[in-house]
Amino acid sequence: MPSNDTQTEVVEQTPVHVDHLIENGELAAENAWCVSYDAEALPEQRPAFVPLALWQANQDDNELAPLLTSDTELTTELGSTLKGASAIAVDFPAFTDGRGYTIARLLRERYGYTGEIRAVGDVLVDQLDYMRRCGFSTMALRDDQHPEDALRALNAFSVRYQTDVEERQALFEKRLTASH
Amino acid sequence: MYRYDIHDQTLVDERVAQFRDQMERYQAGRLGEEEFRPLRLQNGLYIQKHAPMLRIAIPYGMLAGAQLRALADITRRYDRGYGHFTTRQNLQLNWPALEDVPDILGELAKVQMHAIQTSGNCIRNTTSDQFAGIANDEVEDPRPWCELIRQWSTLHPEFAYLPRKFKIAVSGAAQDRAAIQVHDIGLRLWRNDDGELRIKVLAGGGLGRTPMIGDVVREDLPWQHLLTYLEACVRVYNQFGRRDNKFKARIKILVKALGIEEFRRRVDEEWAHLKDGPQTLNQAAVEAAKVHFPEPDRRPVAASATEDFDKLRSENRSFARFVTNNVTDHKVPGYKAVTLSLKRREHAPGDVTADQMEAVADLADRYSFGEVRVTHEQNLVLSDVPVDELEALWKELDALGMANPTVGTLNDIICCPGGDYCGLANAVSIPIAQALQERFEDLDFLYDLGPLDLNISGCMNACGHHHVGHIGILGVDKKGEEYYQISIGGNSTDDASLGKILGPSFFREDVPGVVEKVLEVYVAERHEDERFLDTYRRIGLKPFKERVYAQQ
Numbered sequence: 194m195p196s197n198d199t200q201t202e203v204v205e206q207t208p209v210h211v212d213h214l215i216e217n218g219e220l221a222a223e224n225a226w227c228v229s230y231d232a233e234a235l236p237e238q239r240p241a242f243v244p245l246a247l248w249q250a251n252q253d254d255n256e257l258a259p260l261l262t263s264d265t266e267l268t269t270e271l272g273s274t275l276k277g278a279s280a281i282a283v284d285f286p287a288f289t290d291g292r293g294y295t296i297a298r299l300l301r302e303r304y305g306y307t308g309e310i311r312a313v314g315d316v317l318v319d320q321l322d323y324m325r326r327c328g329f330s331t332m333a334l335r336d337d338q339h340p341e342d343a344l345r346a347l348n349a350f351s352v353r354y355q356t357d358v359e360e361r362q363a364l365f366e367k368r369l370t371a372s373h
Numbered sequence: 374m375y376r377y378d379i380h381d382q383t384l385v386d387e388r389v390a391q392f393r394d395q396m397e398r399y400q401a402g403r404l405g406e407e408e409f410r411p412l413r414l415q416n417g418l419y420i421q422k423h424a425p426m427l428r429i430a431i432p433y434g435m436l437a438g439a440q441l442r443a444l445a446d447i448t449r450r451y452d453r454g455y456g457h458f459t460t461r462q463n464l465q466l467n468w469p470a471l472e473d474v475p476d477i478l479g480e481l482a483k484v485q486m487h488a489i490q491t492s493g494n495c496i497r498n499t500t501s502d503q504f505a506g507i508a509n510d511e512v513e514d515p516r517p518w519c520e521l522i523r524q525w526s527t528l529h530p531e532f533a534y535l536p537r538k539f540k541i542a543v544s545g546a547a548q549d550r551a552a553i554q555v556h557d558i559g560l561r562l563w564r565n566d567d568g569e570l571r572i573k574v575l576a577g578g579g580l581g582r583t584p585m586i587g588d589v590v591r592e593d594l595p596w597q598h599l600l601t602y603l604e605a606c607v608r609v610y611n612q613f614g615r616r617d618n619k620f621k622a623r624i625k626i627l628v629k630a631l632g633i634e635e636f637r638r639r640v641d642e643e644w645a646h647l648k649d650g651p652q653t654l655n656q657a658a659v660e661a662a663k664v665h666f667p668e669p670d671r672r673p674v675a676a677s678a679t680e681d682f683d684k685l686r687s688e689n690r691s692f693a694r695f696v697t698n699n700v701t702d703h704k705v706p707g708y709k710a711v712t713l714s715l716k717r718r719e720h721a722p723g724d725v726t727a728d729q730m731e732a733v734a735d736l737a738d739r740y741s742f743g744e745v746r747v748t749h750e751q752n753l754v755l756s757d758v759p760v761d762e763l764e765a766l767w768k769e770l771d772a773l774g775m776a777n778p779t780v781g782t783l784n785d786i787i788c789c790p791g792g793d794y795c796g797l798a799n800a801v802s803i804p805i806a807q808a809l810q811e812r813f814e815d816l817d818f819l820y821d822l823g824p825l826d827l828n829i830s831g832c833m834n835a836c837g838h839h840h841v842g843h844i845g846i847l848g849v850d851k852k853g854e855e856y857y858q859i860s861i862g863g864n865s866t867d868d869a870s871l872g873k874i875l876g877p878s879f880f881r882e883d884v885p886g887v888v889e890k891v892l893e894v895y896v897a898e899r900h901e902d903e904r905f906l907d908t909y910r911r912i913g914l915k916p917f918k919e920r921v922y923a924q925q
Contacts, residue, residue, distance in 0.1 A: 266612070289411060289494070291534025291810050298531055303646055319395065319404075319412055326530035339403060349391040352384040354524040356651040357531075363651055364380055365658040366525065372661075 208236040209313075213334040215321060218347055220340050224333065226259060228282060228313050242282035242313065249274070260284060260313070263292040272304035281306065283329070285314035294327040301328035301358045318342045322349060328358035374437050374744055375520050375665040377485045384528070385482040388489060392416050393475040402470070415495055415533065417488030418474050427466045427474060428491040429481060433501040433519040433543075434462035434747040438734035441745055442706045443484040445730035450475050455788050456730070458715060458723040460787055461540070462747040463491055467794055489527055494535045496526035496607065500542045502550040504609035506666060507703050507710055507756050512569055513562040515545035517662035518599065521654065525600045532607050536614035537609065537622035540579075552749065554578050554587045554869035555841060557624045558606060569595045576606060576636065577628030580835035584871045585625045588633040590640060596659070598644075601651040605644035609636070669742040669757055674707025675854050685764060692817065694778040695767050698840075706761055711741075713753040713770060714777035714785065718810045722788040722801040723751030732773050740766050743885055745839040750787055752780060782819040783827050783892075784810055787838055791831030791848065792855070798831035800855035802849025805829055805884055812885040822892060825905050828863070841865035843906050844888060845872040857884050861891060861917060862909045873914050876922055887921055 208227040213220065226285035229236040232244045248259040258280040265271075275281060281300060283293040293312065300306040312324050312332040321332055321343055334343060354364045362370075377385070395412050398404040404412075413419075417428040427442070436444075444464060448456050449472050458464040481487055490497055499519045506514045522541060526532070532539075544551040545562040553559025559575035570593040578587025594602055610624045613631075630638045675740060686693045703709040711825055713733065716722050725733075733753060737745045740762055741755035748754055753775075758766055770776035779785050786809060789795065791802025813819060828842030832849075841863040849856050856878035863872030871888035879887050894917050899908045910916070 232454075288408070289534050290616060291494075291532070291536075291611055294531045294534070295608055317408055320534075323530040323533055342398060342403065346391075347392065349385065349394075350387050352387065352530070353530075354382050354384075354527055355529055361651055365521070365654070365661065366651070368378070368380070368661060369657050369752070 206231050208238055208241060210335055211313075211333045213336075213338065213340045213343070215332040215334065215340075215347070217219075217330060218344075219323070220344065221331070226258075226280075226282075226311075226333075228284075228333070230260070230284075237245055242280070242311070248278070252277070255279065258282065261296060262286070263290050263296070265296060267296060267299045267304070267364055272300070272306075275300065275304065276306060278306075278308065279311035280311060282311045282313045285312060285316055285320075288315040288317045288320055290315075294323060297324070297328040298358060318346045321347050326353070326357040374435055375432070375516075379433065382482070385485070385487045385489070388416075388479070388487060388528075388710040389475060389478045389482050392478060395886050396472070396475050400632075409584055411493050411534070413474075415490055416474070416478065417453045417491035419492060420471075421467075421794060423794065424468045425471050425474070425476060426794070427460070427488060428468045428846060429464045429466070429486060429488050430491045430498045431486075431747050432523050433499055433505070433516055434503055434749075436745045436747065437484075437512075437518065438743040440484045440486055441730050441737070443480065443486070444728040445734070446478055447477055448727045448730070454727045455724055456727075457604075457721065457790060458725065458751050460749050460751060460789070460836060461498060462749055463498060464747070465790070467790070473805065492538075492793065493533075494537050494539075495533050496529065496535075496539045496541065499523055499526070500540070500551055500749060502544055502546055503746045503754050504550060504701060504710055504756070505545065505746075507705070508546045508548075508550075509702050509704050510547035511704065512547065512564055513545040514663075514666060515543040515551075515560075515562060516666045518545070518560070518562065518596075519543050520665065521600065521659070522603065525652070532611060535607070535611055536616045537619065537624075539610070539624065541603075549867050552838075552841065552865040552869070555580055555584070555838075556587065558603065558893050559587050562596075565593065572596060572599060572602075574606070577625040577633070578694040578840060578869075579623055579625045580840050581623065582620050582833045582835075582837070583623075583625065584678075584840040585629065586869050586871065587625075588628060588636075590633070590637050597654050598648060598755055599654060601650055602640075602644055604652065605640045605647055608632060608643055609639045613639070624829070647654075667870060671705060671708060671757065672759070674759045674761060676707075677847075678759070679707060681761040682763060691778075692764060692767060694820075696763070697820075698778045698782065699780045700763065701775070703757070708764060709758050709759050709760060710761070711755045711766060711770075712748070712780045713755065713775040714780055715752050715775070716779065716785050716810070717774055717777060718807050718826070719774075719815075720784050721790065721793075722806050725753075729773060729775065733775070735768050736766065736769060750780075750785060752785070763858075778816065779819060779902060781824050783813050783822055783825040783844075784819055786810065787826070787828040787842065789830050789836035791829070795831060795836075797834055799850035800831050800834075800857065800881075802829045802831040802837060802846075802848055805846060805848075805857065805881065808885050809888060812889065822895070823904055826864070827888070838865065839863070840871045841869065842872060843909070845892060846884065849878055851878075855881055857881060859884070859891070859921075860886055861914065862906065864906055875914070875918055890921050891917050908920035 208229040214224040242260040419426040496659040529562035561573040581602035746754040830837035830839040840852040858878040860872030
């Protein structure tokens with residue numbers, strides 16, 4: 194199997210905290226969470242998203258939540274383990290890495306996760322609409338992104354052809370309903 | 374021809390507004406070069422060697438006359454009065470100004486066109502058979518299926534950042550004219566013994582740096598599951614395709630690394646969850662798509678008209694040549710499909726001027742129900758011409774310089790824009806095409822050679838499909854010098870194969886001479902009525918190699 198490991202290149206050791214969080218299509222008043230990429234040690238701050246294994250090893254700390262890397266393979270076992278998470282963060286190591294979209298869809302549509310799914314990392318204005326459609330409920334914007342651009346971008350489209358996490362009827366079905 | 378309803382129109386209008394906003398942010402410095410890149414690419418906009426390039430989508434090659442007129446108008450107002458038809462049935466503008474692109478997209482939206490996903494690491498424009506709906510050997514018209522795929526793949530939220538580009542081709546005929554074996558996914562529509570429509574799904578074909586013929590993932594997918602099955606395939610690719618090396622990121626590398634059995638297993642595992650889900654097609658949805666591709670209101674053509682046509686063909690040698698090479702049989706007696714050649718020495722293969730676009734739109738209105746098709750061989754087709762109007766059409770095409778009776782011959786070269794325009798190219802390709810067309814312009818010689826695909830690419834990306842040319846030419850760069858590698862034996866149709874490289878590459882000026890030697894070997898070795906490709910398959914590379922590299 195080819196290696197998909199784009200994560201190893203940059204490992205942030207200090208917890209990351211961003212100011213602008215999009216929550217349910219609006220700018221959240223505040224962002225309490227930090228994201229820690231350190232695979233060995235827990236951060237001091239709480240609440241914190243920490244790497245999956247660290248979260249699994251510290252399940253008694255209910256101010257921790259799992260951070261999934263983009264190469265996470267969602268097995269049935271992992272899917273059911275994650276049901277117990279208070280929130281799940283999915284990392285975008287680069288905005289061009291589209292694996293996180295699939296991860297969010299699988300969490301929602303296959304494993305029935307109903308809690309918060311947060312996009313973290315290289316999260317840009319022009320990805321938000323797709324992220325929301327794939328099941329992300331919150332998106333932590335990269336620091337240089339303008340929140341007003343983000344809100345505009347989220348409302349760019351009123352039409353979609355496909356089904357997604359929000360839309361359960363494909364346009365081809367809606368058209369049939371409308372014509373009857 | 375597919376016509377937008379309010380939903381399609383709203384989506385393209387909103388897409389234009391979105392891109393205008395992105396362009397403004399880019400120009401204001403709020404959107405960086407790197408961040409803007411995939412956004413502009415997914416709207417067809419490249420930054421090229423001399424100027425930006427805009428690739429306009431022509432879904433499965435279908436164009437209405439009004440759209441062609443709008444394209445002519447756009448090339449005059451925003452470009453240099455011409456456009457370039459590509460091997461993926463799209464149209465490229467070579468000289469638009471960056472800041473004009475939102476306006477150009479706005480003009481396209483007015484005629485139900487767009488440039489969505491014509492580039493970038495996403496699902497691209499679906500391509501198909503230029504004779505869809507009229508071919509004698511057709512099992513199922515692929516166009517409604519292409520349209521369903523177009524809609525499913527347009528702004529798909531999960532697949533906008535795939536490891537690499539993703540191309541789908543669909544064929545619905547006995548003969549594959551859509552090159553489905555060299556696409557990321559190739560689909561073949563067929564009917565089983567009970568007359569039920571099934572879809573054969575191939576994956577992992579492709580050209581480029583590592584050319585491969587696709588493997589069969591599924592022989593007999595029931596049509597209801599087309600979209601869910603495609604979704605499963607692309608999802609597996611999105612999750613497991615390589616992202617560490619762009620040259621190894623296409624699905625073909627994944628299919629090869631996993632092996633087709635393991636790839637199939639993963640797709641089926643994924644599909645088990647998606648099957649019978651909300652994107653499952655039903656008869657009513659397919660019928661609704663088919664309504665857009667009705668049989669045109671063809672008038673009856675008298676049997677005597679066909680006799681007159683045959684008579685003219687036997688009497689007029691020029692007309693006969695045109696008919697033999699550029700006219701294709703039609704499923705309806707009394708009708709023919711006519712291929713307009715865009716291959717002339719004065720222009721790059723696939724180039725058309727604005728005046729010609731308008732003239733073709735007029736011809737389409739008068740002779741062929743106002744529709745035009747773009748072929749992956751970079752020509753145009755009028756698909757529904759009554760035989761009693763063929764002579765008149767031929768004369769008009771001749772006056773326009775589009776009746777070159779060389780379709781399917783050595784002269785009908787497939788060629789990418791190459792180093793004259795493209796930022797990726799290692800070498801020029803258009804001047805090679807022109808030099809070859811000059812060298813081999815004698816019609817009797819061309820006809821004697823028979824069907825011969827000569828394809829030229831200016832770099833490894835293989836936009837000119839050189840691997841599947843019977844003769845393929847690839848521009849390579851060696852220490853800043855342009856060289857050309859020649860391969861033979863490629864083929865893109867049913868018995869698809871990849872060409873084999875003859876040997877060390879050649880100087881630009883030697884290319885026509887080398888091709889001539891290859892042809893000499895063929896002419897000397899061929900059996901009666903044996904195609905170039907078949908002679909090569911029988912005698913192998915060696916005789917060609919010996920002749921070409923013989924000491925002077």
